[in-house]
Amino acid sequence: MAGAAPLHEAALQRQHRREQWSILSLVVPAMIVIILIILIPLSWLFYLSFLGDDGGFSLENYHKMTQYKSYYRIFVTTFQVSILTTLACIALGYPLAFFLAQLPPKWAGIFMLAVLLPFWTSLLVRTYAWLVLLQKRGILNEFAVQIGLWETPIKLVHNMTGTLIGMAHIMLPFLVLPLYNAMRKIDGDLMHAAANLGASPVHAFWRVYFPLSLPGMVAGALIVFVLCLGFYVTPAVLGGGRVIMVSNHITAILENQFDWGAASALGVVLLVATTFTLYLAARFFRFDAVLFGRD
Amino acid sequence: MNIGRKFAAAAAAVFALGTAAAAEPITVVSWGGTYGQAQDNALFNDASKNTGIEIIRESGASMSKACLQVESGAVTWDLVVTGSGGAAAAAAKGCLEEIDYSVVDVSDFYPNTYTDHCVGSDVFATVMAWNTDKYGAPGSDGAPNYWADFFDVEKFPGTRAYRANNVDGALEPALMADGVAPEDVYDVLATREGKERAINKIRELKPHIAVFWESGAMQAQLMKDGEVDMTTGWNGRFDNAKKDGATVGYTFNQALLDYDCFAMPKGAPNKDTAMKFLAEVSKPEYQANLPFHITYGPTNRKAYEVTTAPDELIRALPSHPDNVPMMVPVSLDWYAEHRAEALEMYIELLSE
Numbered sequence: 001m002a003g004a005a006p007l008h009e010a011a012l013q014r015q016h017r018r019e020q021w022s023i024l025s026l027v028v029p030a031m032i033v034i035i036l037i038i039l040i041p042l043s044w045l046f047y048l049s050f051l052g053d054d055g056g057f058s059l060e061n062y063h064k065m066t067q068y069k070s071y072y073r074i075f076v077t078t079f080q081v082s083i084l085t086t087l088a089c090i091a092l093g094y095p096l097a098f099f100l101a102q103l104p105p106k107w108a109g110i111f112m113l114a115v116l117l118p119f120w121t122s123l124l125v126r127t128y129a130w131l132v133l134l135q136k137r138g139i140l141n142e143f144a145v146q147i148g149l150w151e152t153p154i155k156l157v158h159n160m161t162g163t164l165i166g167m168a169h170i171m172l173p174f175l176v177l178p179l180y181n182a183m184r185k186i187d188g189d190l191m192h193a194a195a196n197l198g199a200s201p202v203h204a205f206w207r208v209y210f211p212l213s214l215p216g217m218v219a220g221a222l223i224v225f226v227l228c229l230g231f232y233v234t235p236a237v238l239g240g241g242r243v244i245m246v247s248n249h250i251t252a253i254l255e256n257q258f259d260w261g262a263a264s265a266l267g268v269v270l271l272v273a274t275t276f277t278l279y280l281a282a283r284f285f286r287f288d289a290v291l292f293g294r295d
Numbered sequence: 296m297n298i299g300r301k302f303a304a305a306a307a308a309v310f311a312l313g314t315a316a317a318a319e320p321i322t323v324v325s326w327g328g329t330y331g332q333a334q335d336n337a338l339f340n341d342a343s344k345n346t347g348i349e350i351i352r353e354s355g356a357s358m359s360k361a362c363l364q365v366e367s368g369a370v371t372w373d374l375v376v377t378g379s380g381g382a383a384a385a386a387a388k389g390c391l392e393e394i395d396y397s398v399v400d401v402s403d404f405y406p407n408t409y410t411d412h413c414v415g416s417d418v419f420a421t422v423m424a425w426n427t428d429k430y431g432a433p434g435s436d437g438a439p440n441y442w443a444d445f446f447d448v449e450k451f452p453g454t455r456a457y458r459a460n461n462v463d464g465a466l467e468p469a470l471m472a473d474g475v476a477p478e479d480v481y482d483v484l485a486t487r488e489g490k491e492r493a494i495n496k497i498r499e500l501k502p503h504i505a506v507f508w509e510s511g512a513m514q515a516q517l518m519k520d521g522e523v524d525m526t527t528g529w530n531g532r533f534d535n536a537k538k539d540g541a542t543v544g545y546t547f548n549q550a551l552l553d554y555d556c557f558a559m560p561k562g563a564p565n566k567d568t569a570m571k572f573l574a575e576v577s578k579p580e581y582q583a584n585l586p587f588h589i590t591y592g593p594t595n596r597k598a599y600e601v602t603t604a605p606d607e608l609i610r611a612l613p614s615h616p617d618n619v620p621m622m623v624p625v626s627l628d629w630y631a632e633h634r635a636e637a638l639e640m641y642i643e644l645l646s647e
Contacts (some may be wrong), residue, residue, distance in 0.1 A: 028605030071644035077646070136505075136522050158506045158522075241507020244646050252460045256638055258362045258388055 042066045042271075049264035061265035070244075071246035071266075075273065081163060081235065086166040086175075089224050094174040095218065098177075101183035112180070119173040127237045131157060134238075158240025166238045167228060174227065175220035175274040182216020218285065222278070228275055247271045318568040320349035321373040324356040329513065329535060333588030334416070341584075342575040348568055358382065362390040362562045370562045373569035380411035380463050381628045382558045386548030387631055392559040392566060399574040401595075405614060407624055408594040413556035414577055417585055418614035420552055420622060421464040423532045424545035425525040426575040429553050433544040442549050445525060446472035446496060448503045453524030455500060456517050459507030462552050462634065462641040467623065468527060469496035481626040488624050490637055507645065522535060529563060530613055534590040534638070552595055552613060552622040586612055 047177075052058025065071040096115070100108045118126060133139050134157035141153035158163055186209060192203035232247035246266055253263045323332050323339060327330040333355055343350050350377055353372070358381040364370045377385070383389050389410040401409050423445045430451055431438035444451055445468065458465045467480050470493045475483050483489035505523050508514050514528030515536035530550070542619075559566065567639030575581070582593035583602035592614030593599065599616075601610065609615060613622070 064639075068639050068643050070639065070646040073646040137520055155505070169560060218431065236509060240505070241457075241509065241645060243641070249642065252638070252642065254359045255357065256384070256461055256463075258359045258385065258390070258633055260363075260366075 010246060031109075037057055045264045048260050049268045051261045053160070053261075061261045062269075064262060065265065065269065074244050074246055074249050075269070077243060078270070079273075079277070080246060081160070081167065081231070081243065082225050083163055085167040085171055085228045086225045088164060088219060089171050089175040090167065090217065093172055093179060093220065094213075096172075097176050097179040097183055097216075098213075100180050101186075108180075115173050115176050118169070123170060123233055124237075126170060127234050128164055130162065130169070130238060134162050134165065146169060157238055160239070160243055162238040162240070163243045165236045166234045167231060170234060171224045172230065174223045175217075178220040178223070179213065179216040183213050186212045187279050219274075222281075226278070229270065300501045302630070308430040315327075318348060319565050320351050321565045321569045321572055322351045322353060322371055323374045324372050324571070325376040326356055327354040330531075333585060333591075334610055336588050337584035338416075338581045340460050342572060342581060346572060346575050348572045348575075350572070358385040358390070358558075361385060361542075361558070362388055365390045365561045368562070369440040370560050370564060373565050374557050374559060374561050374573060376416065377413065377558050378463070378554060379410075379413070379415075379625065379627055380634065382410065382556055383627045383631045385558065386410070386412035388425075389436075389532055390561055392561050392563060394559070394573070395570050398570045399577055401577065403579065403597040404577075405594055405596055405619075407627075407641060408554050409556070410627065413558040414558045414573060415554040416576070417582075417591035418552065418554045418612070419467075420530045420547060420589045420613040421527060421625075422530050422533070422545040422547060422550040423468070423525060423527055424514075424530075424543050425445055425451075426453075426518065426542055427519065427543045427544040429524050433546050438544075439525065440546060440548055442468040442472040443474075446500050448500070450524065453503075454505040454522075455503050456506045456508050456514070456523040456526035456528075456590065457497065457500075457504045458527060459509045459645065460642075462638040463528065463630070464553070464625070465497070465641055466493040466637060467551055467625075469493040469500075471623075472496060477549055477623045480623060481629045484629060484633065484637070487636075490633070492641055494640055495583045497641075498644055498647075501644070501647075513539070515539075518547050531590045534611070545615065547618045547621045549624050550613070550622045552619065553625040555591075556594075 049061050050057055050059070052060050100111055100115075113218055131138075135141070136153045136155070138157070140156065144150050145153060156165070190208050190212070194208045195201070197245065199207065230247055231245060232251065235243040235245045236248055236251075250263045250266050253259050253266070325334050331352075333388075335352065339350060339352065341443055344348070353370075356376045358375070358377050359374050361372060361377075362385055364372060370644065393411050394409070394414055399414055400423075400613060401414065404415060408418065415433050422438065423442065425439055427433070430453075439445060445455070448455075466484055470480050470483055470489070471477055473496045484493065506517060508517060508528065511529050511532045514526055515532045517523050517526055518533065518536050519539060519541040528545075530545060530547075533541075536543050557576070558573065559573075560567055563569055577595060578602050579593070579595045579597035582595045582598035583604070585591060585593060586602065586604045586608050587596075590608070590611055590613075593613035594614065599609065610617065611617070
């Protein structure tokens with residue numbers, strides 16, 4: 001723009017404002033959709049949770065949660081399952097994504113299919129498939145007993161173990177996809193440069209590659225964690241009634257007591273707890289950049 | 296299905312009267328799987344033919360959905376199948392129409408199989424079932440007999456399954472196992488201490504409970520797969536599992552006698568027509584056909600007189616006069632008053 005007419009402060013500002021307005025008007029349809037399908041039902045949920053049995057304002061739905069230890073335990077279980085599943089996904093997904101990112105794109109695509117294929121299968125089918133594999137007379141136990149790996153069938157399902165296995169499998173693509181994407185963008189020359197400067201491969205990985213892949217990992221881990229918090233089917237089928245997560249209890253309340261207020265209150269507490277956890281995690285791990293787009 | 300000639304004549308008369316005002320089709324909602332099919336074959340299809348009332352059949356019956364329809368003022372269901380406890384709870388919430396007993400004839404029904412808001416459709420029992428390879432055939436020497444055996448892991452070593460997510464039929468067995476006489480169970484359960492006593496008994500067994508089941512299908516599957524050695528559950532499911540080759544048997548001793556019923560959401564769009572249809576399917580002629588399709592007993596005593604089902608099938612039904620005295624009728628009054636508290640206490644135990 002060198003050599004153009006002298007800059008007019010006012011004209012620039014006007015143009016800036018016009019740009020902002022046009023961006024805003026582009027956003028309006030999306031905003032309307034968000035308000036209609038997210039904010040209104042959510043407000044309704046809040047409203048219901050503060051309705052008492054007599055239809056007036058009341059805190060009884062929240063008060064009830066303090067009367068029984070089960071509510072506290074259910075929230076602990078929910079977060080425990082979600083955190084452990086996220087960790088399992090990282091442990092399995094990071095090496096997998098790293099491996100995929102090293103392959104030539106053609107081969108990576110084929111291997112990626114192996115990750116994505118289960119992703120396209122119904123969640124319910126995959127969950128029951130794990131039940132068939134893991135149960136007492138399931139394929140895995142029968143096989144292990146036959147070749148003498150262990151003597152009597154061991155309990156792999158209808159407990160926390162089975163739930164975690166099933167959930168980690170279901171959630172894995174959510175971690176691998178953003179992570180793989182981030183790894184693909186890492187410039188290979190950086191690793192060469194590190195080697196050139198005398199870093200061992202391990203050192204170069206931890207000092208150069210890992211920090212660069214971190215945003216992808218954090219993004220994936222967040223998606224996994226938040227999705228896990230609302231899980232219903234997998235703990236219901238693989239948990240054997242012992243792994244009670246918030247969604248499972250919401251179902252129990254609705255099916256047995258038709259108590260929309262109590263169920264809504266559970267939903268509200270979960271939402272608040274999730275938001276608060278994410279806020280804390282954002283501050284602690286400093287991944288504001290990932291969450292809020294700030295650099 | 297075969298329906299008595301006398302009845303056919305009566306139906307023809309009703310038909311002639313009823314056609315004057317061509318009624319709207321009514322929506323009848325039941326559960327999926329073999330249960331809904333059994334009702335289609337035994338009750339709905341023939342009743343629809345004989346009365347000229349057209350029906351729209353839906354699956355996924357649930358009292359919470361019915362209540363939601365009522366509360367949101369968008370009722371589309373006319374007749375809904377439900378467990379007796381669910382009906383009582385929904386009635387307490389004001390979600391159900393009162394049954395017009397001048398239209399529906401329950402004079403031959405067993406006592407306690409109908410209420411102001413629901414009419415019994417079939418009688419089932421919550422029983423204990425076990426792997427017969429492991430503990431022997433029902434009635435044989437050394438086989439389990441009473442709830443005390445279910446809770447006795449020294450006498451009957453092995454794994455158990457018990458109810459998840461829902462307290463219906465969960466506390467009564469524990470109390471009986473703890474020595475409470477069947478007729479006193481609901482009196483004891485009416486107190487907080489009584490409920491705690493039952494919960495404590497289940498807590499003792501909990502290390503041996505390998506799975507908590509969520510549905511009837513799961514009860515059958517657990518026994519078919521040999522996942523557990525003994526479980527609680529609904530008798531018809533185990534008969535079906537046995538037909539599929541499972542080595543499973545059960546006893547009616549101390550079983551909980553319960554029933555499913557038809558209820559009508561408040562503000563049902565075709566209330567009067569639905570009431571007539573309900574009156575029709577409650578007749579013994581229809582209920583008599585139910586045992587052919589599922590081993591749940593009729594609520595109408597007369598069905599036993601008109602049925603053509605073979606004797607051994609009839610004797611296996613929970614509402615058969617020989618079996619009823621062995622069992623404990625489920626107390627709907629207790630559930631109406633104590634279910635919420637009992638459920639919270641039970642979930643607390645499960646979450647430990």
